[in-house]
Amino acid sequence: MNAVSQAATKEKMNAAFVSLSKAYAGNLDDPYPLYRQLREKCAVYDGDLVADFGVPSLAAGRDGKRKVFCLLSYEAASKALLDPETWSTEIWREAFDGVLGDPVLLYLSGDTHRYHRNMLAGILSPVAIRDMVDKHFVPTLEGMVKGFADRGKGELMADFILDFPIRIIYKLFGLADDEQKMDMFAARALVMVLGALIDPRNPEEMKERITNAFIANREIHDEILDTVKKRRATGNFDGNDMIAQLLRYSREDGTKMDNEEITQFLLPNLSAAGETTSRGFANMVALLLERPELLEQVRNDRSLIRQVIAETMRYEGSVSVLPRILTRDVEIDGVKMPAGSGVNVLVGAANRDPAAHDNPEEFSLQKRSKQALSFGFGPHMCMGMPLAKVEMELALNTLLDMLPNLRFDPEVPYEGIKGIQFRSPSAINVVWDVPSTQA
Numbered sequence: 001m002n003a004v005s006q007a008a009t010k011e012k013m014n015a016a017f018v019s020l021s022k023a024y025a026g027n028l029d030d031p032y033p034l035y036r037q038l039r040e041k042c043a044v045y046d047g048d049l050v051a052d053f054g055v056p057s058l059a060a061g062r063d064g065k066r067k068v069f070c071l072l073s074y075e076a077a078s079k080a081l082l083d084p085e086t087w088s089t090e091i092w093r094e095a096f097d098g099v100l101g102d103p104v105l106l107y108l109s110g111d112t113h114r115y116h117r118n119m120l121a122g123i124l125s126p127v128a129i130r131d132m133v134d135k136h137f138v139p140t141l142e143g144m145v146k147g148f149a150d151r152g153k154g155e156l157m158a159d160f161i162l163d164f165p166i167r168i169i170y171k172l173f174g175l176a177d178d179e180q181k182m183d184m185f186a187a188r189a190l191v192m193v194l195g196a197l198i199d200p201r202n203p204e205e206m207k208e209r210i211t212n213a214f215i216a217n218r219e220i221h222d223e224i225l226d227t228v229k230k231r232r233a234t235g236n237f238d239g240n241d242m243i244a245q246l247l248r249y250s251r252e253d254g255t256k257m258d259n260e261e262i263t264q265f266l267l268p269n270l271s272a273a274g275e276t277t278s279r280g281f282a283n284m285v286a287l288l289l290e291r292p293e294l295l296e297q298v299r300n301d302r303s304l305i306r307q308v309i310a311e312t313m314r315y316e317g318s319v320s321v322l323p324r325i326l327t328r329d330v331e332i333d334g335v336k337m338p339a340g341s342g343v344n345v346l347v348g349a350a351n352r353d354p355a356a357h358d359n360p361e362e363f364s365l366q367k368r369s370k371q372a373l374s375f376g377f378g379p380h381m382c383m384g385m386p387l388a389k390v391e392m393e394l395a396l397n398t399l400l401d402m403l404p405n406l407r408f409d410p411e412v413p414y415e416g417i418k419g420i421q422f423r424s425p426s427a428i429n430v431v432w433d434v435p436s437t438q439a
Helices: 003-023 032-041 074-082 091-096 110-123 126-146 156-161 164-173 179-196 203-234 242-248 259-266 268-289 292-300 302-315 385-402
Strands: 068-071 153-155 322-326 330-332 335-337 342-345 429-431
Touching: 068 074, 074 342, 091 322, 110 242, 126 164, 126 385, 153 156, 156 268, 156 385, 164 179, 164 242, 164 268, 164 385, 179 203, 179 268, 203 242, 203 259, 242 259, 259 268, 268 292, 268 302, 268 385, 292 302, 292 385, 302 385
Parallel strands: 068 342
Antiparallel strands: 153 429, 322 342, 330 335
């Protein structure tokens, strides 16, 4: 892939991420003080805070007219996420409308949901992930950082963070080593996510995003399908990549999955596994850079990284709103919510509830007694959470190993972590020490 085409693809990917961030940035950089004020009054807000913040509210539906409530407390949020029969995830089907493929685990229910979840859990087993780490993940990350390590400065979102999770997924799927295809894969994945996030305020723009998402979906579908066909034709199904495992997979009745079934199983897992991991990792890096003493502590003791990941997911999770639809009448804290209402489960607010966490407004390495809700909770907890944590740990180790004395660039203003539906910094400009042999 020549430098011009690679730069154009990177620009397309960055533009898609920026577009997604702007669409869901809202009119308030830091919603946590308001969350705290409202939560002290009631666990439920009668209204749509997400829409009030100027963000398209998935809970309000494609026309934006559904009545919406918001859950603010940890207790209310965790109970809702534990009960998908009452707080239905069917809203994701309405939002995605096929742009991420079908079926999507998020909105499946009952036996179908359990079947697909158990199947994915077997494929994303700790053994399979460990095998992929040494063979593919670490070389991929080190190769990326090596490409810019001798510069001594850079913008980590564009140089590394947006790209690496998709490259990991690309390897995990078992797709062919091809830099151009990998870059296009990453750009298309972001376009798919953007198309799934509705905005009834701008119907023409929404229509265009959906159209582009379906095109990206079809292009990725065809690439995966072509790879599956070629792999099946070789008869070599060895390895722990997902395509190899699915080619080997036998149902209870002994039948095998056909090429299209394997493709459709993989496709919906792509988008969320990339973009949300990028944001979560960006938040972790930014929070550490904001706290140089803590960053130095982590640099010297890498065993702390897992706790940093857990605390980042609580303090600044990449996704802070999970929409649901009520299937029956519910009353919480005196607020009556009728069946058919949309509900925004504000996990960002719940994660800072003092009823669940001591010193909730402090980012620290203290042990937390409650689990963060940023990856969901209960039956629909994100299946990719273990993989995302492995990716983030490997990526941070790689940056700390290969970019000595990593720190904010004093010459470029840092704007901080922002957003409502999705929170992350828009840019992380940094400098590091370059050994004299590289300078």
